[in-house]
Amino acid sequence: MTIGPSPSADDGTDGVRELSQATIERIAAGEVVTRPARVVIELVENALDADASRIKIEVTGDGTDRIRIIDDGHGMARDDAILAVEPHTTSKLGGADDLRRIESLGFRGEALASIAETACLKLATNDGTEVGTEVTIQKGQKTVSDIGRARGTTVEVRDLFYDRPTRRESLATPAQEFARISEAVARYALVRADTAFILTHDGTETFSTSGKGRLDALIGVYGRDTAAASTDIEYGTAVPIKEKNRNVQIAGRVCYPSITRADRSHIRVGVNGRPVKNIRLRDAVADPYDSFLAQGLFPVAVVDLTLPPIAVDANLHPAKERIGLRDEDAIIEVVREAIREALSTADLRRQGEIEMDLSSSLRPVENGSDFSETEFIGQYRDLYLLCEDEDDLLIVDQHAAHERINYERLCAGLEEETVPSAELARPRTVTLDPGAASAAASYADELRKLGFAFQPFGGTTVRLSSVPAPLGRTADVDAFRQAIEALRAGEDPDFRDDLIADLACHPSLKAGESLTRETAERLIERLGECQQPYACPHGRPTVLAIEEPTLARGFDRDW
Numbered sequence: 001m002t003i004g005p006s007p008s009a010d011d012g013t014d015g016v017r018e019l020s021q022a023t024i025e026r027i028a029a030g031e032v033v034t035r036p037a038r039v040v041i042e043l044v045e046n047a048l049d050a051d052a053s054r055i056k057i058e059v060t061g062d063g064t065d066r067i068r069i070i071d072d073g074h075g076m077a078r079d080d081a082i083l084a085v086e087p088h089t090t091s092k093l094g095g096a097d098d099l100r101r102i103e104s105l106g107f108r109g110e111a112l113a114s115i116a117e118t119a120c121l122k123l124a125t126n127d128g129t130e131v132g133t134e135v136t137i138q139k140g141q142k143t144v145s146d147i148g149r150a151r152g153t154t155v156e157v158r159d160l161f162y163d164r165p166t167r168r169e170s171l172a173t174p175a176q177e178f179a180r181i182s183e184a185v186a187r188y189a190l191v192r193a194d195t196a197f198i199l200t201h202d203g204t205e206t207f208s209t210s211g212k213g214r215l216d217a218l219i220g221v222y223g224r225d226t227a228a229a230s231t232d233i234e235y236g237t238a239v240p241i242k243e244k245n246r247n248v249q250i251a252g253r254v255c256y257p258s259i260t261r262a263d264r265s266h267i268r269v270g271v272n273g274r275p276v277k278n279i280r281l282r283d284a285v286a287d288p289y290d291s292f293l294a295q296g297l298f299p300v301a302v303v304d305l306t307l308p309p310i311a312v313d314a315n316l317h318p319a320k321e322r323i324g325l326r327d328e329d330a331i332i333e334v335v336r337e338a339i340r341e342a343l344s345t346a347d348l349r350r351q352g353e354i355e356m357d358l359s360s361s362l363r364p365v366e367n368g369s370d371f372s373e374t375e376f377i378g379q380y381r382d383l384y385l386l387c388e389d390e391d392d393l394l395i396v397d398q399h400a401a402h403e404r405i406n407y408e409r410l411c412a413g414l415e416e417e418t419v420p421s422a423e424l425a426r427p428r429t430v431t432l433d434p435g436a437a438s439a440a441a442s443y444a445d446e447l448r449k450l451g452f453a454f455q456p457f458g459g460t461t462v463r464l465s466s467v468p469a470p471l472g473r474t475a476d477v478d479a480f481r482q483a484i485e486a487l488r489a490g491e492d493p494d495f496r497d498d499l500i501a502d503l504a505c506h507p508s509l510k511a512g513e514s515l516t517r518e519t520a521e522r523l524i525e526r527l528g529e530c531q532q533p534y535a536c537p538h539g540r541p542t543v544l545a546i547e548e549p550t551l552a553r554g555f556d557r558d559w
């Protein structure tokens with residue numbers, strides 16, 4: 001182990017010590033304190049590393065005036081507190097070898113020193129002894145005194161960037177700087193839901209969480225309505241990482257597809273308790289929602305991965321928000337699977353309030369049951385199928401329902417390499433543009449898997465002899481052209497899904513088609529067999545429900 005020169009470095013205790021030059025050189029360098037939110041993040045991380053169960057964050061103005069963070073963690077002994085504010089001193093890292101198995105949020109021993117360099121820093125701490133310690137650093141002057149304080153640490157930062165006018169000028173408005181702080185605290189509060197967080201701005205509480213788990217954290221950050229529409233996820237499996245099977249655990253709380261946001265920033269991912277910005281991990285959470293959500297909408301979710309430390313490189317980025325993952329592809333796939341599973345097995349029914357108003361109580365049904373007990377009553381406007389389902393009146397959109405059925409069949413077909421297809425009575429000759437023609441030739445296999453059979457017919461013309469025929473309805477020539485275009489566009493890994501969704505749409509029942517009772521019943525039965533019966537592939541609902549009490553209330557009946 002590489003050992004620093006401080007007196008406590010050799011004894012293997014947990015005290016604060018100075019890192020060796022060799023270790024310092026291997027730490028991702030960069031400016032730690034770039035704006036007030038970074039100060040908050042560093043201090044929150046220190047409190048979490050000290051096993052705090054409650055962290056209060058007070059911010060005045062844009063944060064340069066004053067930031068104060070109070071924790072009830074294990075605190076510091078006097079010697080440690082005095083040393084901790086010096087550069088490259090830490091209790092969290094022994095030597096360079098430890099960089100490969102970091103289990104704490106901090107490890108560089110730079111934050112307190114960097115903050116003290118450009119602000120007035122006051123540290124009040126007690127590790128459970130009779131007298132606490134206060135260390136103040138103002139313009140390079142360090143003073144130490146006794147202080148009465150319960151176990152824990154309070155760090156106060158005033159006049160941030162007092163000696164860096166350009167830094168100050170580059171800051172945004174106080175509202176914007178505070179928004180960054182608030183977002184950062186929310187990230188930690190959601191990922192570290194066993195710790196209580198309280199955030200105040202100019203003396204007013206912005207939000208707080210109870211430290212009693214993810215549901216409570218969601219309530220604190222997003223409010224009751226959003227939190228109520230969420231479900232726990234729990235998933236574990238062994239994954240080959242660095243040539244060995246290692247355990248990957250995924251836990252979290254994800255909102256139902258009914259809760260959406262216009263960007264991905266409400267997908268919070270933690271790795272070993274550290275909130276991280278990793279686009280692939282975030283997308284792995286978002287992707288399984290694709291077929292439930294309209295384009296441009298994203299879910300709200302908190303997902304925490306527990307990985308063996310060997311799988312994680314936390315030492316990539318000065319702000320430590322970006323991390324490296326070893327055998328990333330395998331880990332990404334586990335995340336996808338965990339979310340997929342949650343979305344298909346969760347009891348997605350939302351317990352809505354009984355509404356007087358019929359229109360607002362039409363809600364998409366989201367439960368896990370099939371429709372075997374559902375009775376078809378009749379068709380309305382050649383589009384909606386009315387059904388009785390135990391206590392509820394269900395209204396099925398026949399087009400959306402049919403799209404969902406076709407979509408799942410096509411997906412299944414692709415996996416089994418047998419999309420149901422139909423031979424055309426008379427093969428159609430289709431003339432393609434030159435690019436499409438060569439794409440058709442090079443993607444012949446893919447097209448066949450999708451249910452298209454065709455032969456070259458001279459020049460850029462092909463003879464189309466079979467087309468996909470989910471549910472016995474045939475796709476048309478346009479679908480063939482679209483499939484080729486989608487395959488040409490190729491790069492996008494989602495193209496297959498989009499393609500399938502489009503294909504599913506083409507031959508689906510349209511509004512205005514009147515159905516026989518038999519067809520309607522079969523449609524409902526098939527819908528019930530779908531893995532995700534409650535949304536069409538484009539994310540629109542397939543089924544709405546009106547509960548009986550709603551009708552009773554509407555008609556002034558007792559219920």
Ligand code: ADP
Pocket residue numbers: 015016042046047050071073074075076084085089090091092105106107108109110111112113152153
């Ligand atoms: P790092 O977190 O990378 O070790 P810091 O400069 O943030 O570096 O902190 C230096 C040391 O001060 C930490 O290693 C820890 O021992 C101690 N420390 C800082 N903040 C706290 C706190 N809130 N509670 C207990 N110890 C703390």
Ligand code: MG
Pocket residue numbers: 042045046106107109111112
């Ligand atoms: Mg730190």
